[in-house]
Amino acid sequence: MRDYLNERSRQILEAIIEDYIATAEPVGSRAITRRHAMSLSPATVRNVMADLEEMGFLISPHTSAGRVPTEQAYRFYVDSLLDVRRMAREEREEIRKRCQLSGKDIGEVLKETSRLLSSVSHYMGIVAAPRFASNVFRHMEFVKLGGRRILAVLVSRNGAVQNRIIEADEELPPADLVRMGNYLNGLLEGLTIARVRQRILEEMEDEKTRYDLLLTRALRLSQQTVAENGDEVFIEGQANILEQPEFADVVKMKEIFRAFEEKGQLIGLLDRCMEAEGVHIFIGSESSLGQMAGMSLITSTYRTGKNSMGVLGVVGPTRMGYAKVIPIVDYTARLVSKLLELE
Amino acid sequence: MRDYLNERSRQILEAIIEDYIATAEPVGSRAITRRHAMSLSPATVRNVMADLEEMGFLISPHTSAGRVPTEQAYRFYVDSLLDVRRMAREEREEIRKRCQLSGKDIGEVLKETSRLLSSVSHYMGIVAAPRFASNVFRHMEFVKLGGRRILAVLVSRNGAVQNRIIEADEELPPADLVRMGNYLNGLLEGLTIARVRQRILEEMEDEKTRYDLLLTRALRLSQQTVAENGDEVFIEGQANILEQPEFADVVKMKEIFRAFEEKGQLIGLLDRCMEAEGVHIFIGSESSLGQMAGMSLITSTYRTGKNSMGVLGVVGPTRMGYAKVIPIVDYTARLVSKLLELE
DNA sequence: GCTTAGCACTCACAAAACATGAGTGCTAAA
DNA sequence: TTTAGCACTCATGTTTTGTGAGTGCTAAGC
Structure with missing residues (x-):
């Protein structure tokens, strides 16, 4: 059915979506013209709109209001209609x-990046740090x-750091701590943290170490x-x-x-975004998180070093300025990647 | 004038404040009895209430509503009437x-402590880390x-840590970095961070170091x-x-x-709390921060190590359960101090 | 001289009644 | 196929009207 959308219908749908994004008010036939x-x-x-409604792109909140785009409409908009704007200088x-x-x-x-995303987009900025486990031990x-x-x-x-305060079983002299550090650094250099965990276990099993208290x-x-x-x-x-007016309640x-x-x-959702590089867009229920009802998420992956990837993005209402936000997210992700790149 | 409050007036005032704290509704004469x-x-x-109003302890939002405590009333309550409850087990x-x-x-x-304060008090938890400058270099x-x-x-x-990524002027071999570290640790051990800053400046001025590139x-x-x-x-x-109903708007x-x-x-406000140990209470405009209109802040100081002090507390509406929150803040501050104590 | 019953008065708030207007669907003519 | 015309719907805003909690004042009671 979707394929039967002719040029005129597309134009009208686009106009409706863009008006709705701009005003947050149901849009009527006169307003469009x-x-x-x-x-x-x-x-x-009106006739076209009736068709679009039947196809599932629009719904009217009540008889005498205008019409509002459905998630399906936003999806179609993002996939087929959207003309991603070049960013303003x-x-x-x-x-x-x-x-x-x-x-x-x-x-x-990363926190500052999140703040940045929010202030440029006027929605919420969100940044997930790369999974520590996939970082490389230094x-x-x-x-x-x-x-x-x-x-x-x-x-x-x-350059990611993890600090922990550990309560040891007994007091250890500083010199021992230094030796321990040296030993471990030699042992673990270059492994990913995930491998480091395994390695420590293996080493603990080893006969030789069993009898060495230090x-x-x-x-x-x-x-x-x-x-x-x-x-x-x-x-x-x-x-x-x-x-955002939709959350005035x-x-x-x-x-x-x-x-x-x-x-x-x-x-969990952000993890899913990490599975593939580049920009991901979740519209409303597509994220299958109840809490995200009425909200959309635009993410992109960034990388620090060779493999470890993180995700950043913007959360806003489904009625979001996709054309504006997508390039912001994309650009920011690229920039962060470059910033954290190891020469 | 305040001194003329007789026992009965006090009781009535207390009753009004406590009712108002419990219900957030203006309280009337019948409700009290x-x-x-x-x-x-x-x-x-009613007669007593009229007196209290004249003394500035109460105001009525409009003629036919009950009366609501003023900041002055809360202050009096906290100073003279409040029977700080023992905490529930x-x-x-x-x-x-x-x-x-x-x-x-x-x-x-500290973040977890803040979360804890918020969930136990049902208001907002707030924790300020100790000023880094007064920590002792390790x-x-x-x-x-x-x-x-x-x-x-x-x-x-x-145990406070500060990590920073620094872009050096030129590439330095790891061995040099280790030597630098050793040198600096010897030089700075035991000073406060504030003193460390001075010391570095002094040292940079020194003739001897001027000619040593490393x-x-x-x-x-x-x-x-x-x-x-x-x-x-x-x-x-x-x-x-x-x-909180007062923020339903x-x-x-x-x-x-x-x-x-x-x-x-x-x-800035929290800094002021650090000037003296123990519990501080700011009611509404007492904090002289516009943003705190209608809000109260209860803080207490905690210490890490010998001198460096931090502040933690709870922010809520002026109509706050002082009797319940004060001991929570106090107890938590003591606990955090003990936790961070250096044996 | 306090305390209290009685009563008129005030005023926010809720419910009802009404008007408005944007928007729709349908029909028939262009 | 497009469009003008028209009756109809329904959220929203405004006015009207009650209702009730609460007050202040006065005069009687202890």
Whole structure:
């Protein structure tokens, strides 16, 4: 059926979607003819609209309102109609200016990127840090704090750092901690963190180490250091979403905030985006997350170093300025990739 | 005038405040006599209420509504009437259970504490990390990433870590980085970060180092490493505030979210709390922050190590369950202090 | 001299009644 | 196939009308 959309119907559908994106009001036949200078009468447009409704692209909230695009319409729009706008120079400028690496740690960079995405798009910015497990081990070190307390610092090649305070079984002299570090660095250099975990287990099994107390301790410490860690997701600009008229309702708003407080499900979705490079678009229920009802997600992957990939993107209402946001997300992802590239 | 409050007036005022805290509705004379089993008629209560209004403790939103406590009333309540409740056992339990240090870095601990405060109090939790500058230097290290990129890791005695990616002027061999680290650690051990900054400057001025390229480079690197950093504040549980009826208005809500997105002013306020140990309470305009209109802040200081102090607390509407929240904040602060204590 | 019953008055809020107007579907003519 | 015309629908805004909680004041009661 979809194939039967002729040129005129497409134009009208596009006009409706764009009007709706711009105004958030159901759009009626007269509004179309007026705003888009069509050489058609409202009556004709009405006929077309009736067809589009039957095909599932439009629904009317009630008899005497205009019509509103369905998810299917947005999908069609994004796939076939959308003319991705070139970014305005100021936008490029702002993005480039705020993507700065120097003097910050990776977490901050990603957080700032998230903020950036939100402020440029006027929706919510979202950035998931690359899975730590796929990073490449660079360096591990133990710093004695006080008593039995040890700070473990784990650095990966792309500059991601994981710090942990570990309560050791007994007090260890600083010299031992240094030796442990040296030993482990030699052992683990160049492996991915996932491999590091395996390697530590293997090594612990080894007969030779079993009888070496220092090694055993070192391995046990390192094991705690590289233990699984909740993945980080930075969501910024939640206040932006409040400006959107579809969330003017307090109840709706509460739901959204609750939803994003619990990041777990979102992470699952972002993981799926990582399966393939490039831009992904989830419209409304396509994400099959209940909490995302009425919301769309545009993501793109970025990479740090050779393989480890992260995801960043923008969350907004389904009625989102796709034409504007898609290039923003795409450009930002490329920029972040370049920024984090290891020469 | 305040001194003329006799016992009966106090009781009535207390009853009004507590009713209002519980219901968020203006409270009327009949409600008081009913709910608090007073041996007084509504008419009498009305007379007292009229007096209290004149004294500035109450206002009526309009003629035929009940009355609502003013900030002055809350202040009086907190200072003179409040009977700080002992905490419920489950609350203590939950707080203790969730205050865990092991396996996390300090930032995470504080963030989790903030989340904890919000979920136990049902308002917003807020935790400011101790000023980094007053921490005591423990350890500094440089890890080579790729090309000229260096990761600088700065550890203080209390376990706070600052990571930074630094773009060096030229590529440096790893061995040099290690030597630099050793040199700097010897030089700076035991100083506060603030002193470290001075020390680096002094050292750079020194004739001896001027002609040693490696030292000069090391100092320049370290200077970037310890450069001023925006202080961290963790605010969690913003969704809780949405449950409060006083913020049911969408416009109000937007304001609040905008306000807390910009943390700058808040930090100023928290700094003031650090000037003296213990619990501080700001009611509404007392904080003299416009954004805090209608909101109260309860904070307490915590300490990590000997001197460096941080602040944590709860933000809620002025109509806040002070009796319940004050002990929560107090207890949590003590617990965090103990947790971060260096043996 | 307090305390309290009685009563008129106020005013937010809810429900009902009404008007408005944008938008639709259908029919018949161009 | 397109379009003008027209009756019909229905959300939204406005006015009207009740309702009830709460007040202040006065005068009687203890």
